[in-house]
Amino acid sequence: MSSTARMIDACLETLGADAFAPVFADFVETLGVDQLMIFAIETGAARCLLSRHFANAALAGELAAAYIAGGFRRDPLLPALETAASGSVQLHRLEGVASEMDDGYRERFFDAPGLKAKTTVLAVGETLRLFVSFYAVKAEGDVCDPDLARLAARLALLHFEHALDTGVPAPLTVLSDRERAVCLGILSGRKSEAIAAELGIAPSSVITYRKRAYGKLGISSRAGLFAICAG
Numbered sequence: 001m002s003s004t005a006r007m008i009d010a011c012l013e014t015l016g017a018d019a020f021a022p023v024f025a026d027f028v029e030t031l032g033v034d035q036l037m038i039f040a041i042e043t044g045a046a047r048c049l050l051s052r053h054f055a056n057a058a059l060a061g062e063l064a065a066a067y068i069a070g071g072f073r074r075d076p077l078l079p080a081l082e083t084a085a086s087g088s089v090q091l092h093r094l095e096g097v098a099s100e101m102d103d104g105y106r107e108r109f110f111d112a113p114g115l116k117a118k119t120t121v122l123a124v125g126e127t128l129r130l131f132v133s134f135y136a137v138k139a140e141g142d143v144c145d146p147d148l149a150r151l152a153a154r155l156a157l158l159h160f161e162h163a164l165d166t167g168v169p170a171p172l173t174v175l176s177d178r179e180r181a182v183c184l185g186i187l188s189g190r191k192s193e194a195i196a197a198e199l200g201i202a203p204s205s206v207i208t209y210r211k212r213a214y215g216k217l218g219i220s221s222r223a224g225l226f227a228i229c230a231g
Contacts, residue, residue: 004030004148011155016162021174024159025052028134028152031144035060035115035135038156039072040128040170041081046072048228049130049160049170051218059113061218065227066108076100077120081131084124089150093142094118119143121153125161132156169229171217179213182206186222187229 001009007027014020028036037060038050046068053060072078076097084090094117098106110116116139123130132153136143143149160170169187172180178199185195185206192210196203219225 008151008155011159015155015159018173018177018180020159020163021050024152024155025050025174028052028144029054031134031148031152032136033134033144034137035063035113037064037067037131037133037135038160039064039067039131039133040160041072041078041131042129047170050156050174051171051228053218057215057218058220059218061220061224061228063109063113065219065224068227071105071109074102074105075131077122077131081122081124081129084122084129086124086126088122088124089153090122091146091150092120092122117143119146119149121149123153123157125157128157128161130157130160171228172213174216175213176209179209179216182209183213183225183229186210186225 010023011027014023035053040047040049048064048068051060051064077092114137115135117136120131120133123132134143134149172183181199182195192203192206196206
């Protein structure tokens with residue numbers, strides 16, 4: 001079995017489980033992708049399900065927060081995703097929609113972060129409509145193999161349609177159990193002392209788990225956590 005086949009098999013084995021997100025991200029990174037972003041688009045809102053810049057974790061969090069804060073409404077592919085048929089998977093390249101971007105959108109999401117190429121797959125299932133986007137810092141050619149991009153998008157759709165049934169915000173699936181519990185405590189409005197008492201750990205341990213979680217999520221604040229878990 002080839003290394004690519006082994007990684008796809010690992011993704012299939014972890015569908016719907018906490019282990020999927022890191023395994024899936026590892027698979028995508030082997031495709032030569034510099035940044036991976038997955039958003040679920042619902043009526044008037046966007047949710048970040050997975051954001052990963054493989055060289056700059058904080059950048060992915062910043063871009064995800066800006067996108068769900070309103071940037072998604074200016075995405076030229078939004079009408080296509082909103083009207084795509086259930087069960088469909090459509091691949092679009094940056095050059096096909098670049099002329100439809102306004103200057104501010106292009107500057108915020110491409111020029112400023114140094115992203116030159118993008119392949120987006122619109123993946124629509126029974127309950128989710130996803131933008132699965134692969135970015136590269138190079139300026140020409142496909143970001144990755146188109147067939148593998150479509151396959152990756154299908155895997156993401158299968159996973160998140162199942163995983164979101166658990167009620168845990170999808171971005172938190174990349175975290176350990178303790179890191180996730182601390183973040184859920186923060187999202188519920190509890191202070192560090194209350195979270196520590198609930199988990200049976202020291203307040204200093206809460207701070208440690210919080211820092212580790214924020215690092216994995218590419219954020220630096222409570223506001224960033226609420227932003228990527230919005231929806």
